[in-house]
Amino acid sequence: MRLFKYAAGCAAAAVLTLAFGSASAFAETFALVTINQQALFFNQINDGAKAAAKAVGADLVIFNANNVPSAQNDAIENYITQKVDGIILVAIDVNGVKPAVTAAKKAGIPVIAIDAQIPDGDNIAFVGVDNTKAGGDIGKFYADYVKSKMSGSAKIGVVGALNSFIQNQRLDGFKKAVADSGEKVTFLDTVDGQNVQDVALSAAENLMTANPDMTTLYATGEPALLGAVSAVTSQGRTGDVKVFGWDLTKQAIEGIDQGWVTAVIQQDPAGEGKAAVEALDKVKKGGTIDKIINVPVTIVTKDNVDKFRDMFK
Numbered sequence: 001m002r003l004f005k006y007a008a009g010c011a012a013a014a015v016l017t018l019a020f021g022s023a024s025a026f027a028e029t030f031a032l033v034t035i036n037q038q039a040l041f042f043n044q045i046n047d048g049a050k051a052a053a054k055a056v057g058a059d060l061v062i063f064n065a066n067n068v069p070s071a072q073n074d075a076i077e078n079y080i081t082q083k084v085d086g087i088i089l090v091a092i093d094v095n096g097v098k099p100a101v102t103a104a105k106k107a108g109i110p111v112i113a114i115d116a117q118i119p120d121g122d123n124i125a126f127v128g129v130d131n132t133k134a135g136g137d138i139g140k141f142y143a144d145y146v147k148s149k150m151s152g153s154a155k156i157g158v159v160g161a162l163n164s165f166i167q168n169q170r171l172d173g174f175k176k177a178v179a180d181s182g183e184k185v186t187f188l189d190t191v192d193g194q195n196v197q198d199v200a201l202s203a204a205e206n207l208m209t210a211n212p213d214m215t216t217l218y219a220t221g222e223p224a225l226l227g228a229v230s231a232v233t234s235q236g237r238t239g240d241v242k243v244f245g246w247d248l249t250k251q252a253i254e255g256i257d258q259g260w261v262t263a264v265i266q267q268d269p270a271g272e273g274k275a276a277v278e279a280l281d282k283v284k285k286g287g288t289i290d291k292i293i294n295v296p297v298t299i300v301t302k303d304n305v306d307k308f309r310d311m312f313k
Helices: 012-022 040-056 069-082 098-106 131-149 165-181 197-210 222-234 250-258 269-284 305-312
Strands: 029-034 059-064 086-089 111-114 125-128 153-160 184-192 216-219 242-246 261-266 292-294 298-300
Touching: 029 040, 029 069, 029 269, 040 059, 040 269, 059 069, 069 086, 069 098, 086 269, 098 111, 111 269, 125 269, 131 153, 131 165, 131 216, 131 242, 131 261, 131 298, 153 165, 153 197, 153 222, 165 184, 184 197, 197 216, 197 222, 216 222, 222 242, 222 250, 242 250, 250 261, 250 305, 269 292
Parallel strands: 029 059, 029 086, 086 111, 111 125, 125 292, 153 184, 153 216, 216 242, 242 261
Antiparallel strands: 261 298
């Protein structure tokens, strides 16, 4: 098994050709088209997929889109030309990538969407979580916290990634659950971290500066949460801002230990990568798979954080 890291852009076709020229002539070749390799979450997907590919005797190649949606389309088109045996897609623009997914289907190449669902897409399955529901779960947890710990009143800012369909789902589910709770919660600004840690940090700092009366903060993904945690720390607000979000990091665990990071949705990205490769392998061997392969999530708090410490040492 080999892991190839590619830059998005015009060199993609040449690099892809090189990759397949070196792959085994007999093993199945699966391609994983991911969003970036900055976030730990996506690297954990890669790790799970690599381990599963090794276990089933498949070659795995990985394309890093560097947060550029069009690069994912180009990569899929090149993989179609290269006649890979299957494609795993962590989509940025779930609607914009649909024509490429359809082209893969027409070429007889199964596509499994992972993490982000493709609405009415031609992928054979989706592996991941119900982001709207999980957003609702942490939204309910948040509302219960506001009721029990904050006298039923809070002001909240949001660090999101407005180009991410799934992170918008997480925000929608969260907002609905909070609204349904009846607690007195005022939503302040939503800033765009663009799924990039440095951008999310600047956005979170601007959000806090513009809203000095903010008492809580919700981050919809790993880069957003990293940015939020750094901003709260750098501005000395750990005593008066409670943080909620998605995807654990070492910094988030430190915040949980200190009591100001309150709850974080933790997915199983390695499990998602593993499940996607295993599903493709099963299909290629004539088996059938479920259309939706759910991977459970956990709301991590001070009560259960010890179970996750070893992942971030």
